[in-house]
Amino acid sequence: MLKLEHLTKVYAALPSEYAGGIRDANIDLAPGTFFTLLGPSGCGKTTTLRCIAGLETPDTGRITVDGRPLFDSDRGISVPLHRRNIGMVFQSYAIWPHMSVFENVSFPMRVSKTQRYSTAEIAKAVDEALESVGLGGYAKRSATQLSGGQQQRVALARAIVHRPKLLLLDEPLSNLDAALREDMRTELKRLQRELGVTAVYVTHDQSEALAMSDTIAVIAKGRMMQVGSPRDIYFRPANEFVASFIGHTNILRGRIDGSAGTVALDGGGTLRCRTEGEVGPDVAISIRPEDIALAKKAAPANGDGMNVLPGVVTSASFLGNVVHYEIKAGSGSSTFRVEGEPAMPFDTGAEVVMSFRPEDTLAVPRS
Ligand SMILES: Nc1ncnc2c1ncn2[C@@H]1O[C@H](COP(=O)(O)OP(=O)(O)OP(=O)(O)O)[C@@H](O)[C@H]1O
Ligand SMILES: [Mg+2]
Incomplete structure (x- = not known):
């Protein structure tokens, strides 16, 4: 048409x-x-x-x-x-x-x-x-x-x-x-x-x-x-650009490893990731706030094969059906946005572990 x-x-x-x-x-x-x-x-x-x-x-x-x-x-x-x-x-x-x-x-x-x-x-x-x-x-x-x-x-x-x-x-x-x-x-x-x-x-x-x-x-x-x-x-x-312009997302920078499906983060640490089509060695990683689960730091590791990153809650806003968190990730300086369950609240200052699936950890070309 x-x-x-x-x-x-x-x-x-x-x-x-x-x-x-x-x-x-x-x-x-x-x-x-x-x-x-x-x-x-x-x-x-x-x-x-x-x-x-x-x-x-x-x-x-x-x-x-x-x-x-x-x-x-x-x-x-x-x-x-x-x-x-x-x-x-x-x-x-x-x-x-x-x-x-x-x-x-x-x-x-x-x-x-x-x-x-x-x-x-x-x-x-x-x-x-x-x-x-x-x-x-x-x-x-x-x-x-x-x-x-x-x-x-x-x-x-x-x-x-x-x-x-x-x-x-x-x-x-x-x-x-x-x-x-x-x-x-x-x-x-x-x-x-x-x-x-x-x-x-x-x-x-x-x-x-x-x-x-x-x-x-x-x-x-x-x-x-x-x-x-x-x-x-x-x-x-x-x-x-598309990942960050559409909806909310967390962007990290890293380098795809020789072995398929893992990326070494610029700030240190390794994540397993998903790719679509050809992506160069230098990538951006997009993780949506709704795909990240939070657990107490002391809690046992949450299932096999999950990506995990430790962090500290720097802000928590209760919005009724959802809690918006800002989490400062362990060593790096990056701040994560996470949407959490209102039934399982974490207070500001709480030490937590963020976990998310490799399928939800998307490596895309930087822009
Ligand atoms: N007649 C013109 N002469 C010179 N530059 C122009 C002209 N019209 C648009 N531009 C430039 O082209 C670019 C795109 O303009 P356009 O109006 O298409 O943007 P837009 O996506 O519709 O933006 P907005 O959401 O603000 O309406 C802008 O940088 C604008 O300054
Ligand atoms: Mg216009």
């Missing part, structure tokens, strides 16, 4: 450092996919979206939607934005305040250059779009009489009113309060499924990305670090 091949848009030609934009992006999405561009501020998410929309001209590469080339630098193809038939919702300018809800939502159909719509067709489509975002009966309202959440729904209705095959959403929920954002997440996802539309969603919020997406591209400094399902990028991160 959406294919990007070697898509590149660079703003300044500084070869040594990241000069903005996106470099060599490649994706190939099946119809109906909820696809998310995830990454820290300034990594190139909006640039990618603007290239797809036709608001920005890429330097090189190809963009194909539903088999139709919208941009191809080799063949000199660049379809103007009003002929791309794409729905868009942007964070910054949500809706036009001087127009009514009806005028806002009907806008893409009224100005369409690819198709002529009758008044009756427009009225019906606007009704349906407003109904689907939960704003049936709001058509005559002025845009200024709406709450922030309602305005965002109008923007969404406007983006889907002409039934685009591709919907682009740039942090559409970021200026809503936390509770409303959670509701809108669920609703947006339901709407996308019902319409069967392919969505490209931009966020820097990793929990939003995990909750909503079929496929996620994790971007850093203009490069797609990994493209995969939420489970893939959480359990099989391609490198240190």
Whole structure:
């Protein structure tokens, strides 16, 4: 449905450092996919979206939607934005305040250059779009009489009113309060499924990305670090950046030993680990806080083959269903984050042993 091949848009030609934009992006999405561009501020998410929309001209590469080339630098193809038939919702300018809800939502159909719509067709489509975002009966309202959440729904209705095959959403929920954002997440996802539309969603919020997406591209400094399902990028991160950006994790540095499956830590000590694919001798080790079990220091060793590290509790925060610990590991200076059972609390200053399975000790390329 959406294919990007070697898509590149660079703003300044500084070869040594990241000069903005996106470099060599490649994706190939099946119809109906909820696809998310995830990454820290300034990594190139909006640039990618603007290239797809036709608001920005890429330097090189190809963009194909539903088999139709919208941009191809080799063949000199660049379809103007009003002929791309794409729905868009942007964070910054949500809706036009001087127009009514009806005028806002009907806008893409009224100005369409690819198709002529009758008044009756427009009225019906606007009704349906407003109904689907939960704003049936709001058509005559002025845009200024709406709450922030309602305005965002109008923007969404406007983006889907002409039934685009591709919907682009740039942090559409970021200026809503936390509770409303959670509701809108669920609703947006339901709407996308019902319409069967392919969505490209931009966020820097990793929990939003995990909750909503079929496929996620994790971007850093203009490069797609990994493209995969939420489970893939959480359990099989391609490198240190992805491991530490998605969820919480503990990162250690070390060197893979000649003998497979063990790593010598830079701070001293050895761990057994899991690897995915090729990793060089110098690696980062990722261990999730929920995969570490705590025991009293004096307690007997906890089963065979477990990795064990002694430490001291430096902070313990009771959060009801879980206790968040900070543990200073024995000799090294690294601080671990551990999620513990509320039924088995440890106090600050307690000497403990952390144990975790080799399967949960993932060695990845450093980044
Ligand atoms: N028109 C432009 N001219 C020059 N540099 C630009 C331009 N647009 C974006 N950039 C640079 O390109 C990089 C990526 O910008 P982009 O807007 O794509 O980031 P983003 O991932 O959407 O960030 P955010 O999460 O903050 O919205 C940034 O370093 C930005 O400064
Ligand atoms: Mg942006």
